Amino acid sequence: MTKEYDVVIIGGGTGGYVAAIRASQLGLRAAVIEKGKLGGTCLHAGCIPSKALLRSAEVYAQTIDGDKYGVVAPIIRLDFSKVQARKEEITDRLYKGVQHLMKKGKIDVFDGKGSITQTKDVLVELNNGEGEVILSPKNIVIATGSRPRTLPGLEVDGKYVMTSDEALKMETLPNSIIIVGGGVIGIEWASMLSDFGIQVTVIEYADRILPTEDKDISKEVQRLMKKKGVKIVTGAKVLPETLEKGEGVSIKAEHKGKETPFSADKLLVSVGRSPNTEGIGLEKTAVELNPIFIKTNDFYQTNEPNIYAIGDVIGGLQLAHVASHEGIIAIEHMAGQNPKSLDSTLVPRCVYCSPEVASVGLTEEEAKEKGYQVKNGKFSFRAIGKALVFGESDGFVKLVVEEGTNKLLGAHMVGPHVTDMITEAGLACLLNATAMDIAHTIHPHPTLTEAIGEAALAVDGKEIHA
Ligand SMILES: Cc1cc2nc3c(=O)[nH]c(=O)nc-3n(C[C@H](O)[C@H](O)[C@H](O)COP(=O)(O)OP(=O)(O)OC[C@H]3O[C@@H](n4cnc5c(N)ncnc54)[C@H](O)[C@@H]3O)c2cc1C
Numbered sequence: 001m002t003k004e005y006d007v008v009i010i011g012g013g014t015g016g017y018v019a020a021i022r023a024s025q026l027g028l029r030a031a032v033i034e035k036g037k038l039g040g041t042c043l044h045a046g047c048i049p050s051k052a053l054l055r056s057a058e059v060y061a062q063t064i065d066g067d068k069y070g071v072v073a074p075i076i077r078l079d080f081s082k083v084q085a086r087k088e089e090i091t092d093r094l095y096k097g098v099q100h101l102m103k104k105g106k107i108d109v110f111d112g113k114g115s116i117t118q119t120k121d122v123l124v125e126l127n128n129g130e131g132e133v134i135l136s137p138k139n140i141v142i143a144t145g146s147r148p149r150t151l152p153g154l155e156v157d158g159k160y161v162m163t164s165d166e167a168l169k170m171e172t173l174p175n176s177i178i179i180v181g182g183g184v185i186g187i188e189w190a191s192m193l194s195d196f197g198i199q200v201t202v203i204e205y206a207d208r209i210l211p212t213e214d215k216d217i218s219k220e221v222q223r224l225m226k227k228k229g230v231k232i233v234t235g236a237k238v239l240p241e242t243l244e245k246g247e248g249v250s251i252k253a254e255h256k257g258k259e260t261p262f263s264a265d266k267l268l269v270s271v272g273r274s275p276n277t278e279g280i281g282l283e284k285t286a287v288e289l290n291p292i293f294i295k296t297n298d299f300y301q302t303n304e305p306n307i308y309a310i311g312d313v314i315g316g317l318q319l320a321h322v323a324s325h326e327g328i329i330a331i332e333h334m335a336g337q338n339p340k341s342l343d344s345t346l347v348p349r350c351v352y353c354s355p356e357v358a359s360v361g362l363t364e365e366e367a368k369e370k371g372y373q374v375k376n377g378k379f380s381f382r383a384i385g386k387a388l389v390f391g392e393s394d395g396f397v398k399l400v401v402e403e404g405t406n407k408l409l410g411a412h413m414v415g416p417h418v419t420d421m422i423t424e425a426g427l428a429c430l431l432n433a434t435a436m437d438i439a440h441t442i443h444p445h446p447t448l449t450e451a452i453g454e455a456a457l458a459v460d461g462k463e464i465h466a
Pocket of ligand 1: 010011012013014015016033034035036037038039040041042043045046047048050112113114115143144145146164185276279280310311312313318319320321322323352
Protein backbone atom coordinates (compact mmCIF):
# COMPACT_ATOMS: atom_id res chain seq x y z
CA MET A 1 0.00 0.00 0.00
CA THR A 2 1.33 3.49 -0.82
CA LYS A 3 1.04 6.26 1.74
CA GLU A 4 0.44 9.80 0.55
CA TYR A 5 2.22 12.85 1.94
CA ASP A 6 2.62 16.53 1.15
CA VAL A 7 6.32 16.14 1.83
CA VAL A 8 8.69 13.25 2.41
CA ILE A 9 12.09 14.09 3.84
CA ILE A 10 14.97 11.68 3.24
CA GLY A 11 17.34 12.05 6.20
CA GLY A 12 16.42 13.03 9.76
CA GLY A 13 19.47 15.12 10.69
CA THR A 14 19.33 18.75 11.79
CA GLY A 15 18.17 19.83 8.34
CA GLY A 16 15.61 17.07 7.87
CA TYR A 17 13.92 16.96 11.26
CA VAL A 18 13.65 20.76 11.49
CA ALA A 19 12.12 20.84 8.00
CA ALA A 20 9.58 18.23 9.16
CA ILE A 21 8.60 20.32 12.20
CA ARG A 22 8.11 23.43 10.03
CA ALA A 23 6.02 21.36 7.60
CA SER A 24 3.85 20.14 10.44
CA GLN A 25 3.43 23.72 11.74
CA LEU A 26 2.18 24.75 8.29
CA GLY A 27 -0.35 21.91 8.25
CA LEU A 28 1.53 19.75 5.73
CA ARG A 29 1.37 16.00 6.09
CA ALA A 30 5.02 15.08 6.53
CA ALA A 31 7.18 11.97 6.85
CA VAL A 32 10.86 11.61 7.68
CA ILE A 33 12.95 8.62 6.65
CA GLU A 34 16.07 8.02 8.73
CA LYS A 35 18.40 5.09 8.23
CA GLY A 36 20.41 5.75 11.40
CA LYS A 37 19.22 7.87 14.29
CA LEU A 38 17.08 11.01 14.23
CA GLY A 39 19.34 13.98 14.89
CA GLY A 40 21.94 12.86 12.35
CA THR A 41 25.57 13.88 12.38
CA CYS A 42 25.15 16.95 14.54
CA LEU A 43 23.53 15.09 17.42
CA HIS A 44 25.32 11.74 17.21
CA ALA A 45 28.71 12.36 15.55
CA GLY A 46 29.23 16.10 15.38
CA CYS A 47 28.27 19.28 17.22
CA ILE A 48 26.92 17.88 20.48
CA PRO A 49 29.24 14.93 21.27
CA SER A 50 32.33 16.91 20.26
CA LYS A 51 31.30 19.85 22.43
CA ALA A 52 30.63 17.53 25.38
CA LEU A 53 34.20 16.18 25.07
CA LEU A 54 35.58 19.70 24.63
CA ARG A 55 33.84 20.78 27.83
CA SER A 56 35.35 17.87 29.79
CA ALA A 57 38.78 18.75 28.39
CA GLU A 58 38.28 22.38 29.41
CA VAL A 59 37.25 21.41 32.95
CA TYR A 60 40.25 19.06 33.21
CA ALA A 61 42.69 21.74 32.03
CA GLN A 62 41.13 24.34 34.33
CA THR A 63 41.27 21.98 37.29
CA ILE A 64 44.97 21.42 36.70
CA ASP A 65 45.27 25.19 36.54
CA GLY A 66 43.14 25.52 39.70
CA ASP A 67 46.01 26.83 41.78
CA LYS A 68 45.76 30.09 39.89
CA TYR A 69 42.20 30.55 41.27
CA GLY A 70 43.20 29.51 44.76
CA VAL A 71 41.60 26.11 44.30
CA VAL A 72 44.20 23.51 45.20
CA ALA A 73 43.43 19.86 44.46
CA PRO A 74 46.20 17.47 45.45
CA ILE A 75 45.21 14.69 43.04
CA ILE A 76 43.58 15.29 39.69
CA ARG A 77 42.68 12.23 37.67
CA LEU A 78 40.97 11.95 34.32
CA ASP A 79 38.35 9.20 34.12
CA PHE A 80 37.81 9.03 30.37
CA SER A 81 35.04 6.43 30.64
CA LYS A 82 33.04 9.00 32.66
CA VAL A 83 33.83 11.65 30.07
CA GLN A 84 32.37 9.37 27.39
CA ALA A 85 29.38 8.43 29.57
CA ARG A 86 28.54 12.11 30.11
CA LYS A 87 28.70 12.69 26.35
CA GLU A 88 26.32 9.75 25.76
CA GLU A 89 23.90 10.99 28.41
CA ILE A 90 23.65 14.44 26.83
CA THR A 91 23.24 13.00 23.34
CA ASP A 92 20.61 10.54 24.50
CA ARG A 93 18.61 13.23 26.24
CA LEU A 94 18.55 15.41 23.13
CA TYR A 95 17.74 12.36 20.97
CA LYS A 96 14.67 11.66 23.10
CA GLY A 97 13.75 15.33 22.68
CA VAL A 98 13.82 15.05 18.88
CA GLN A 99 11.75 11.83 18.99
CA HIS A 100 9.21 13.65 21.18
CA LEU A 101 9.06 16.58 18.73
CA MET A 102 8.27 14.18 15.87
CA LYS A 103 5.38 12.68 17.87
CA LYS A 104 4.13 16.13 18.92
CA GLY A 105 4.10 17.27 15.28
CA LYS A 106 2.33 14.05 14.18
CA ILE A 107 5.20 13.43 11.79
CA ASP A 108 5.57 9.85 10.54
CA VAL A 109 9.08 8.56 11.04
CA PHE A 110 10.28 5.59 9.00
CA ASP A 111 13.37 3.74 10.25
CA GLY A 112 15.02 2.78 7.02
CA LYS A 113 16.84 3.80 3.90
CA GLY A 114 14.99 6.04 1.47
CA SER A 115 15.49 6.36 -2.27
CA ILE A 116 13.59 8.10 -5.05
CA THR A 117 11.94 5.87 -7.64
CA GLN A 118 11.34 6.35 -11.38
CA THR A 119 7.81 7.56 -10.62
CA LYS A 120 9.12 10.10 -8.09
CA ASP A 121 7.78 8.12 -5.16
CA VAL A 122 10.07 7.27 -2.29
CA LEU A 123 10.95 3.68 -1.50
CA VAL A 124 11.81 2.87 2.10
CA GLU A 125 13.83 -0.26 2.84
CA LEU A 126 12.87 -0.79 6.47
CA ASN A 127 15.64 -1.36 9.02
CA ASN A 128 13.66 -4.00 10.90
CA GLY A 129 13.80 -6.41 7.96
CA GLU A 130 10.07 -6.10 7.36
CA GLY A 131 10.51 -5.27 3.71
CA GLU A 132 9.73 -2.08 1.88
CA VAL A 133 7.17 0.72 1.95
CA ILE A 134 6.36 3.10 -0.87
CA LEU A 135 5.58 6.70 0.04
CA SER A 136 3.89 8.94 -2.49
CA PRO A 137 4.74 12.59 -1.82
CA LYS A 138 3.84 15.87 -3.53
CA ASN A 139 7.34 17.12 -2.62
CA ILE A 140 10.59 15.48 -1.59
CA VAL A 141 13.37 17.00 0.51
CA ILE A 142 16.79 15.36 0.24
CA ALA A 143 18.58 15.93 3.55
CA THR A 144 21.01 13.02 3.55
CA GLY A 145 23.96 14.98 4.93
CA SER A 146 27.62 14.10 4.61
CA ARG A 147 30.34 11.76 5.83
CA PRO A 148 34.01 12.32 6.65
CA ARG A 149 36.27 12.58 3.61
CA THR A 150 39.51 10.64 3.73
CA LEU A 151 42.60 10.80 1.55
CA PRO A 152 43.47 7.78 -0.61
CA GLY A 153 46.02 5.82 1.42
CA LEU A 154 44.75 7.26 4.73
CA GLU A 155 41.64 5.12 5.01
CA VAL A 156 40.21 4.40 8.47
CA ASP A 157 41.61 1.12 9.81
CA GLY A 158 39.95 0.90 13.22
CA LYS A 159 43.30 1.07 15.05
CA TYR A 160 45.69 3.79 13.91
CA VAL A 161 43.86 5.96 11.39
CA MET A 162 40.61 7.63 12.42
CA THR A 163 38.16 10.30 11.29
CA SER A 164 36.08 12.29 13.77
CA ASP A 165 33.50 9.45 13.71
CA GLU A 166 35.95 6.99 15.29
CA ALA A 167 37.68 9.59 17.46
CA LEU A 168 34.39 10.41 19.20
CA LYS A 169 34.09 6.76 20.26
CA MET A 170 37.64 6.30 21.60
CA GLU A 171 37.56 4.33 24.84
CA THR A 172 41.02 5.44 25.91
CA LEU A 173 43.13 8.38 24.90
CA PRO A 174 46.41 7.97 23.01
CA ASN A 175 49.58 9.68 24.26
CA SER A 176 50.14 11.44 20.99
CA ILE A 177 48.29 12.16 17.76
CA ILE A 178 48.87 13.60 14.30
CA ILE A 179 45.92 15.59 12.96
CA VAL A 180 45.86 15.95 9.19
CA GLY A 181 43.92 19.15 8.44
CA GLY A 182 43.84 22.39 10.41
CA GLY A 183 40.28 23.41 9.56
CA VAL A 184 37.43 23.75 12.06
CA ILE A 185 37.16 20.08 13.05
CA GLY A 186 40.96 19.57 13.14
CA ILE A 187 41.51 22.59 15.39
CA GLU A 188 38.66 21.64 17.75
CA TRP A 189 40.23 18.20 18.18
CA ALA A 190 43.71 19.68 18.55
CA SER A 191 42.52 21.99 21.32
CA MET A 192 40.53 19.27 23.09
CA LEU A 193 43.20 16.57 22.96
CA SER A 194 45.87 19.02 24.02
CA ASP A 195 43.71 20.06 27.01
CA PHE A 196 43.43 16.34 27.86
CA GLY A 197 47.24 16.30 28.03
CA ILE A 198 47.96 14.63 24.70
CA GLN A 199 50.86 15.60 22.45
CA VAL A 200 49.27 16.98 19.28
CA THR A 201 50.76 17.76 15.86
CA VAL A 202 48.57 19.46 13.25
CA ILE A 203 49.64 19.25 9.60
CA GLU A 204 47.87 21.76 7.36
CA TYR A 205 48.23 22.09 3.59
CA ALA A 206 47.34 25.82 3.45
CA ASP A 207 49.75 28.45 4.69
CA ARG A 208 47.67 28.97 7.85
CA ILE A 209 45.24 27.07 10.06
CA LEU A 210 41.53 28.00 9.84
CA PRO A 211 42.30 29.29 6.33
CA THR A 212 38.80 30.66 5.69
CA GLU A 213 38.88 32.92 8.75
CA ASP A 214 40.26 36.47 8.84
CA LYS A 215 44.08 36.33 8.69
CA ASP A 216 44.45 38.02 12.10
CA ILE A 217 42.25 35.32 13.64
CA SER A 218 44.25 32.46 12.10
CA LYS A 219 47.45 34.03 13.39
CA GLU A 220 46.12 34.48 16.92
CA VAL A 221 44.65 30.95 17.09
CA GLN A 222 47.95 29.53 15.85
CA ARG A 223 49.77 31.47 18.58
CA LEU A 224 47.35 30.28 21.26
CA MET A 225 47.42 26.64 20.12
CA LYS A 226 51.24 26.74 20.21
CA LYS A 227 51.04 28.25 23.70
CA LYS A 228 49.01 25.16 24.72
CA GLY A 229 51.79 22.96 23.33
CA VAL A 230 50.17 22.00 20.01
CA LYS A 231 52.74 21.64 17.25
CA ILE A 232 51.44 23.25 14.06
CA VAL A 233 53.01 22.72 10.65
CA THR A 234 51.47 24.76 7.84
CA GLY A 235 52.20 24.69 4.11
CA ALA A 236 52.79 20.95 4.41
CA LYS A 237 51.47 18.26 2.09
CA VAL A 238 50.98 14.90 3.76
CA LEU A 239 52.29 12.00 1.67
CA PRO A 240 49.86 9.10 2.31
CA GLU A 241 52.15 6.60 0.56
CA THR A 242 54.72 7.12 3.34
CA LEU A 243 52.29 5.98 6.07
CA GLU A 244 53.76 3.23 8.23
CA LYS A 245 52.05 1.41 11.07
CA GLY A 246 53.68 -0.55 13.85
CA GLU A 247 54.09 0.65 17.42
CA GLY A 248 52.13 3.70 16.29
CA VAL A 249 51.96 5.58 13.00
CA SER A 250 54.58 7.48 11.09
CA ILE A 251 54.09 9.57 8.00
CA LYS A 252 56.02 12.11 5.97
CA ALA A 253 54.90 15.48 4.70
CA GLU A 254 56.42 17.68 2.03
CA HIS A 255 57.37 20.82 3.88
CA LYS A 256 59.66 23.63 2.74
CA GLY A 257 60.99 21.46 -0.10
CA LYS A 258 61.87 18.55 2.18
CA GLU A 259 60.16 15.33 3.25
CA THR A 260 59.66 15.78 6.99
CA PRO A 261 58.79 12.72 9.13
CA PHE A 262 56.12 12.75 11.85
CA SER A 263 55.13 10.00 14.24
CA ALA A 264 52.50 9.46 16.93
CA ASP A 265 50.24 6.81 18.47
CA LYS A 266 47.34 7.67 16.17
CA LEU A 267 46.42 9.76 13.18
CA LEU A 268 43.18 11.72 12.75
CA VAL A 269 42.14 12.71 9.23
CA SER A 270 40.01 15.88 9.13
CA VAL A 271 40.06 17.07 5.55
CA GLY A 272 36.41 17.91 4.94
CA ARG A 273 33.15 16.05 4.36
CA SER A 274 31.70 14.34 1.29
CA PRO A 275 27.98 14.58 0.47
CA ASN A 276 25.76 11.50 0.74
CA THR A 277 24.43 11.47 -2.80
CA GLU A 278 24.80 7.77 -3.57
CA GLY A 279 22.02 5.18 -3.35
CA ILE A 280 19.19 7.71 -3.13
CA GLY A 281 17.92 7.32 -6.68
CA LEU A 282 19.30 10.56 -8.11
CA GLU A 283 20.00 8.76 -11.40
CA LYS A 284 16.23 8.37 -11.83
CA THR A 285 15.75 12.12 -11.62
CA ALA A 286 16.97 15.24 -13.40
CA VAL A 287 18.71 16.37 -10.19
CA GLU A 288 22.18 17.71 -11.03
CA LEU A 289 25.40 17.72 -9.05
CA ASN A 290 27.79 20.68 -9.00
CA PRO A 291 30.38 19.10 -9.03
CA ILE A 292 29.81 16.65 -6.15
CA PHE A 293 27.12 18.46 -4.15
CA ILE A 294 23.45 18.65 -5.18
CA LYS A 295 22.77 21.81 -7.17
CA THR A 296 19.80 23.93 -6.05
CA ASN A 297 18.36 27.41 -6.51
CA ASP A 298 18.07 29.95 -3.67
CA PHE A 299 14.98 28.16 -2.32
CA TYR A 300 16.68 24.73 -2.43
CA GLN A 301 14.76 23.41 -5.43
CA THR A 302 16.83 21.07 -7.56
CA ASN A 303 16.37 20.81 -11.33
CA GLU A 304 13.18 18.97 -10.44
CA PRO A 305 10.93 21.66 -8.89
CA ASN A 306 9.27 19.18 -6.50
CA ILE A 307 12.56 17.79 -5.25
CA TYR A 308 14.36 20.04 -2.79
CA ALA A 309 17.80 19.46 -1.22
CA ILE A 310 19.17 21.04 1.94
CA GLY A 311 22.04 20.85 4.42
CA ASP A 312 25.48 19.29 4.03
CA VAL A 313 24.45 17.43 0.87
CA ILE A 314 24.31 20.73 -1.05
CA GLY A 315 27.69 21.97 0.22
CA GLY A 316 28.39 25.60 1.04
CA LEU A 317 28.72 26.23 4.76
CA GLN A 318 28.32 22.75 6.24
CA LEU A 319 26.85 23.81 9.56
CA ALA A 320 23.87 22.62 11.59
CA HIS A 321 22.23 26.06 11.80
CA VAL A 322 22.59 26.44 8.04
CA ALA A 323 20.97 23.03 7.43
CA SER A 324 18.01 23.88 9.66
CA HIS A 325 17.49 27.34 8.12
CA GLU A 326 17.64 25.84 4.64
CA GLY A 327 15.07 23.24 5.71
CA ILE A 328 12.69 25.93 6.94
CA ILE A 329 13.09 28.00 3.76
CA ALA A 330 12.53 24.94 1.53
CA ILE A 331 9.33 24.00 3.35
CA GLU A 332 7.98 27.57 3.38
CA HIS A 333 8.75 27.82 -0.34
CA MET A 334 6.86 24.64 -1.22
CA ALA A 335 3.98 25.82 0.97
CA GLY A 336 3.81 29.10 -1.01
CA GLN A 337 4.89 31.24 1.95
CA ASN A 338 7.32 33.38 -0.08
CA PRO A 339 10.30 33.08 2.30
CA LYS A 340 13.40 35.28 2.07
CA SER A 341 16.48 33.49 0.78
CA LEU A 342 19.41 32.91 3.10
CA ASP A 343 22.25 35.45 2.99
CA SER A 344 25.36 33.36 3.61
CA THR A 345 27.32 36.42 4.75
CA LEU A 346 24.98 36.58 7.77
CA VAL A 347 25.77 33.04 8.91
CA PRO A 348 27.84 32.92 12.11
CA ARG A 349 30.81 30.53 11.96
CA CYS A 350 32.09 29.13 15.23
CA VAL A 351 35.07 27.04 16.28
CA TYR A 352 34.80 25.60 19.78
CA CYS A 353 38.50 25.35 20.51
CA SER A 354 39.73 26.91 23.72
CA PRO A 355 39.67 29.88 23.52
CA GLU A 356 36.81 29.96 21.04
CA VAL A 357 36.60 31.54 17.60
CA ALA A 358 33.50 33.15 16.08
CA SER A 359 32.90 35.27 13.04
CA VAL A 360 30.17 36.68 10.84
CA GLY A 361 30.21 38.67 7.60
CA LEU A 362 33.24 39.46 5.49
CA THR A 363 36.85 39.02 6.53
CA GLU A 364 39.09 42.03 5.95
CA GLU A 365 40.60 40.28 2.90
CA GLU A 366 37.16 39.43 1.43
CA ALA A 367 35.90 42.99 1.97
CA LYS A 368 38.92 44.39 0.12
CA GLU A 369 38.49 41.86 -2.70
CA LYS A 370 34.89 43.05 -3.05
CA GLY A 371 36.18 46.59 -3.55
CA TYR A 372 35.34 48.06 -0.13
CA GLN A 373 37.62 50.66 1.45
CA VAL A 374 37.83 49.30 4.98
CA LYS A 375 38.96 50.26 8.43
CA ASN A 376 39.13 48.08 11.54
CA GLY A 377 38.40 48.38 15.21
CA LYS A 378 40.23 45.90 17.40
CA PHE A 379 40.03 45.40 21.14
CA SER A 380 41.89 42.90 23.29
CA PHE A 381 40.27 40.85 26.07
CA ARG A 382 43.28 41.75 28.24
CA ALA A 383 41.58 45.03 29.19
CA ILE A 384 38.17 43.43 29.89
CA GLY A 385 37.47 42.91 33.59
CA LYS A 386 35.24 39.85 33.14
CA ALA A 387 37.91 38.14 31.02
CA LEU A 388 40.44 38.67 33.80
CA VAL A 389 37.93 37.38 36.36
CA PHE A 390 37.48 34.27 34.21
CA GLY A 391 41.24 33.92 33.94
CA GLU A 392 40.87 33.83 30.15
CA SER A 393 42.09 37.10 28.69
CA ASP A 394 43.72 35.87 25.47
CA GLY A 395 42.24 37.02 22.18
CA PHE A 396 40.41 40.01 20.76
CA VAL A 397 37.38 41.31 18.89
CA LYS A 398 37.98 42.75 15.42
CA LEU A 399 35.29 44.66 13.54
CA VAL A 400 35.68 45.30 9.81
CA VAL A 401 33.88 48.49 8.81
CA GLU A 402 33.34 50.35 5.52
CA GLU A 403 35.28 53.62 5.33
CA GLY A 404 32.94 56.57 4.99
CA THR A 405 29.62 54.91 5.87
CA ASN A 406 31.03 53.15 8.98
CA LYS A 407 28.77 50.18 8.12
CA LEU A 408 29.74 46.91 9.80
CA LEU A 409 30.93 44.43 7.17
CA GLY A 410 32.24 41.67 9.40
CA ALA A 411 33.07 40.74 12.97
CA HIS A 412 35.84 38.34 14.00
CA MET A 413 36.52 37.17 17.50
CA VAL A 414 38.87 34.89 19.33
CA GLY A 415 38.55 34.64 23.08
CA PRO A 416 36.44 33.32 25.94
CA HIS A 417 32.83 32.45 25.10
CA VAL A 418 32.86 34.36 21.81
CA THR A 419 30.55 31.76 20.22
CA ASP A 420 27.87 33.11 22.57
CA MET A 421 28.74 36.72 21.69
CA ILE A 422 28.74 36.60 17.88
CA THR A 423 24.95 36.91 17.51
CA GLU A 424 25.09 40.61 18.47
CA ALA A 425 27.37 41.22 15.49
CA GLY A 426 25.13 39.05 13.31
CA LEU A 427 22.10 41.17 14.20
CA ALA A 428 24.15 44.33 13.58
CA CYS A 429 25.08 43.07 10.09
CA LEU A 430 21.44 42.10 9.39
CA LEU A 431 20.23 45.58 10.39
CA ASN A 432 23.01 47.35 8.45
CA ALA A 433 24.25 48.86 11.70
CA THR A 434 27.25 51.16 11.83
CA ALA A 435 30.15 50.93 14.26
CA MET A 436 28.57 53.84 16.17
CA ASP A 437 25.24 51.96 16.50
CA ILE A 438 27.21 49.16 18.16
CA ALA A 439 29.18 51.58 20.32
CA HIS A 440 25.91 53.25 21.44
CA THR A 441 24.44 49.86 22.37
CA ILE A 442 24.98 49.66 26.10
CA HIS A 443 27.08 46.66 27.03
CA PRO A 444 26.64 45.73 30.69
CA HIS A 445 29.64 45.75 33.00
CA PRO A 446 31.35 43.48 33.72
CA THR A 447 30.71 41.30 30.69
CA LEU A 448 32.81 39.93 27.88
CA THR A 449 30.56 41.79 25.40
CA GLU A 450 32.22 45.04 26.45
CA ALA A 451 35.00 44.01 24.04
CA ILE A 452 32.51 44.42 21.17
CA GLY A 453 31.52 47.94 22.29
CA GLU A 454 35.17 48.91 22.72
CA ALA A 455 36.11 47.45 19.30
CA ALA A 456 33.32 49.58 17.77
CA LEU A 457 34.75 52.69 19.46
CA ALA A 458 38.25 51.67 18.35
CA VAL A 459 37.17 51.99 14.70
CA ASP A 460 37.55 55.78 15.20
CA GLY A 461 40.26 55.56 17.84
CA LYS A 462 37.77 56.37 20.64
CA GLU A 463 38.13 53.22 22.77
CA ILE A 464 37.98 53.99 26.49
CA HIS A 465 40.10 51.30 28.13
CA ALA A 466 43.15 51.30 25.89
C1 LIG B 1 32.95 16.46 14.48
C2 LIG B 1 31.93 17.44 13.94
C3 LIG B 1 31.62 18.56 14.69
C4 LIG B 1 30.69 19.47 14.20
N1 LIG B 1 30.39 20.55 14.97
C5 LIG B 1 29.49 21.45 14.51
C6 LIG B 1 29.13 22.57 15.31
O1 LIG B 1 29.64 22.75 16.42
N2 LIG B 1 28.22 23.44 14.83
C7 LIG B 1 27.64 23.28 13.59
O2 LIG B 1 26.83 24.11 13.19
N3 LIG B 1 27.95 22.21 12.83
C8 LIG B 1 28.85 21.30 13.26
N4 LIG B 1 29.13 20.20 12.50
C9 LIG B 1 28.46 20.06 11.20
C10 LIG B 1 27.02 19.55 11.37
O3 LIG B 1 27.04 18.34 12.07
C11 LIG B 1 26.37 19.37 10.01
O4 LIG B 1 26.49 20.56 9.27
C12 LIG B 1 24.90 19.00 10.13
O5 LIG B 1 24.75 17.81 10.84
C13 LIG B 1 24.25 18.89 8.75
O6 LIG B 1 22.94 18.49 8.88
P1 LIG B 1 22.21 17.67 7.73
O7 LIG B 1 20.80 17.51 8.18
O8 LIG B 1 22.47 18.27 6.42
O9 LIG B 1 22.95 16.27 7.69
P2 LIG B 1 23.19 15.15 8.79
O10 LIG B 1 23.13 15.70 10.15
O11 LIG B 1 24.41 14.44 8.37
O12 LIG B 1 21.93 14.23 8.65
C14 LIG B 1 21.71 13.43 7.53
C15 LIG B 1 20.93 12.22 7.97
O13 LIG B 1 20.48 11.53 6.81
C16 LIG B 1 20.54 10.15 7.07
N5 LIG B 1 20.54 9.48 5.75
C17 LIG B 1 21.51 9.52 4.81
N6 LIG B 1 21.12 8.83 3.72
C18 LIG B 1 19.89 8.33 3.98
C19 LIG B 1 18.96 7.56 3.26
N7 LIG B 1 19.20 7.15 2.02
N8 LIG B 1 17.79 7.26 3.84
C20 LIG B 1 17.51 7.66 5.11
N9 LIG B 1 18.36 8.41 5.84
C21 LIG B 1 19.52 8.75 5.28
C22 LIG B 1 21.79 9.97 7.89
O14 LIG B 1 21.75 8.77 8.63
C23 LIG B 1 21.75 11.21 8.76
O15 LIG B 1 21.12 10.96 9.99
C24 LIG B 1 30.04 19.25 12.96
C25 LIG B 1 30.34 18.10 12.21
C26 LIG B 1 31.27 17.21 12.69
C27 LIG B 1 31.55 15.98 11.90
